[in-house]
Amino acid sequence: QSALTQPASVSGSPGQSITISCTGTSSDIGGYNYVSWYQQHPGKAPKLMIYEVSNRPSGVSNRFSGSKSGNTASLTISGLQAEDEADYYCSSYTSSSTLVFGGGTKLTVL
Amino acid sequence: QVQLQESGPGLVKPSQTLSLTCAVSGGSISSGGYYWSWIRQPPGKGLEWIGYIYYSGSSYYNPSLKSRVTISVDTSKNQFSLKLSSVTAADTAVYYCARVPPTRWFDPWGQGTLVTVSS
Numbered sequence: 001q002s003a004l005t006q007p008a009s010v011s012g013s014p015g016q017s018i019t020i021s022c023t024g025t026s027s028d029i030g031g032y033n034y035v036s037w038y039q040q041h042p043g044k045a046p047k048l049m050i051y052e053v054s055n056r057p058s059g060v061s062n063r064f065s066g067s068k069s070g071n072t073a074s075l076t077i078s079g080l081q082a083e084d085e086a087d088y089y090c091s092s093y094t095s096s097s098t099l100v101f102g103g104g105t106k107l108t109v110l
Numbered sequence: 111q112v113q114l115q116e117s118g119p120g121l122v123k124p125s126q127t128l129s130l131t132c133a134v135s136g137g138s139i140s141s142g143g144y145y146w147s148w149i150r151q152p153p154g155k156g157l158e159w160i161g162y163i164y165y166s167g168s169s170y171y172n173p174s175l176k177s178r179v180t181i182s183v184d185t186s187k188n189q190f191s192l193k194l195s196s197v198t199a200a201d202t203a204v205y206y207c208a209r210v211p212p213t214r215w216f217d218p219w220g221q222g223t224l225v226t227v228s229s
Contacts, residue, residue: 003156052213098173
């Protein structure tokens with residue numbers, strides 16, 4: 001199975017909004033609403049930010065939102081803050097009953 | 111709340127078998143409803159899903175690792191384990207365990223354990 005495709009890096013200024021894309025196929029993202037997003041700070045374990053495409057776990061800021069169109073999922077962060085600077089990964093269920101991650105996106109807050 | 115903790119040797123020799131255990135506390139694996147997964151992250155690189163197992167023993171693996179991976183569950187000890195055979199330097203990574211609900215997301219995660227493959 002191939003990794004989902006994410007941009008290597010994105011950047012934005014404090015207060016701005018950014019969107020990270022995650023592109024797969026009809027056998028993963030396009031076929032199921034089982035897309036999730038994770039935030040990872042250096043040296044830390046990943047943290048769940050979005051599940052089932054657009055649901056936020058309790059305790060995650062409402063500045064984080066998720067969506068999906070066709071074979072591409074997106075994570076949007078509004079009102080960027082310095083603490084949002086981290087690596088972000090998407091994940092999807094696949095038609096083979098397996099899971100796959102994206103390659104990761106480094107977010108820089110300018 | 112459920113917590114997961116990885117344990118195992120931090121150094122493994124090439125061609126040997128890497129063995130790790132994930133202890134689950136605050137909840138019972140045998141109560142069902144969740145899969146239990148291993149994920150790894152080579153230094154400076156991205157996340158790679160290794161596989162997951164249900165309490166009944168039903169398991170699924172990353173096709174790229176399937177020939178070398180075995181994940182097992184011990185409900186009596188409330189833990190699950192990873193074995194990766196014939197390791198090389200490319201298997202050097204931080205290994206994480208995580209719980210996976212039916213709609214397939216990872217939460218919570220263990221803190222991770224670094225395994226280095228070197229002679």
